[in-house]
């Protein structure tokens with residue numbers, strides 16, 4: 001249930017393992033309310049000291065690449081990811097340690113090299129950077145649609161409806177109840193409902209997952225500044241810009257929608273069903289200030305697209321794959337917002353294997369288990 005990056009891929013892996021699967025989504029794959037909606041997401045293996053994600057991203061890169069070839073549709077833009085670092089750059093230094101350990105290609109660039117290679121970025125306050133050449137951007141909504149179609153092609157069934165867990169008298173889950181009252185029986189039910197998980201499972205997840213609004217902006221380079229659209233994906237912990245711990249990232253030119261810019265700082269609580277998705281003018285002002293500082297050629301560039309999305313956060317934004325503690329036939333997959341999209345293929349695989357083998361999830365994810 002749920003055809004975002006996590007639910008869609010879990011369903012696809014289960015069908016590939018020979019299970020009969022029905023993938024249900026209330027508003028369709030990568031819809032405008034889903035966390036997997038919108039045009040693009042970053043895919044990178046820079047994770048600082050959280051190096052347990054590096055092999056998962058490596059696996060995800062392979063699976064996205066395979067699906068791209070199988071479907072004959074572009075899903076990735078491997079234009080590289082550039083991390084602008086401060087000194088000492090603890091996050092980037094630990095990422096480099098993990099790159100070395102995992103055989104991930106990277107380049108370390110000093111300021112002079114940055115200026116020569118990326119003249120449209122103002123790096124006067126950036127002493128060095130790390131470049132991940134085979135990372136880049138994923139086409140988010142498109143990826144969910146392609147996974148949905150791959151489920152159908154592989155023999156699974158897809159359905160658009162709101163679904164709720166259908167519990168038996170012991171509290172275990174025997175399937176889902178759809179909005180029209182239809183009951184779908186299932187040996188195993190998986191809920192991967194992104195930001196809807198806390199309201200679906202308030203007792204188990206209400207306090208564990210927090211849903212926050214996130215505003216994302218795309219600016220249109222003026223004539224003469226089109227070169228900005230050829231930059232790599234970039235990110236930085238921007239203490240040198242605002243003197244705070246804000247984290248900024250951007251994806252130039254995702255599906256020709258402009259120069260996308262986002263701030264990772266969490267917004268307020270958010271209702272993913274009923275919230276009007278109108279961007280916050282204060283956030284827009286801050287984005288413009290950041291843009292003018294780091295990309296002076298885009299100072300005053302017009303806003304050409306904007307979205308309000310939402311994070312579903314668990315401790316340290318870790319990802320949840322586990323059985324519901326009171327219902328052995330019900331699995332819950334979620335959390336990880338801010339970084340979960342790219343991991344969909346790998347987390348879906350972990351979840352599908354655990355479900356098919358009736359096994360525990362691997363150690364790296366088991367640390368976050370819901371079981372007592």
Ligand SMILES: Cc1cc2nc3c(=O)[nH]c(=O)nc-3n(C[C@H](O)[C@H](O)[C@H](O)COP(=O)(O)OP(=O)(O)OC[C@H]3O[C@@H](n4cnc5c(N)ncnc54)[C@H](O)[C@@H]3O)c2cc1C
Nearest residue numbers: 002004005006026035036042163194309338339340341342
């Ligand atoms: C602004 C922003 C930037 C991000 N940047 C990145 C990034 O650069 N890289 C990255 O990897 N990740 C990024 N993420 C995180 C990533 O997008 C999410 O972690 C991921 O998309 C979550 O996928 P999901 O499948 O858990 O949830 P969703 O995509 O929200 O999917 C849940 C689905 O469940 C459906 N649903 C909900 N309730 C029901 C119900 N009762 N019945 C039926 N269907 C239901 C919904 O319609 C939805 O389609 C970002 C997120 C945001 C918001």
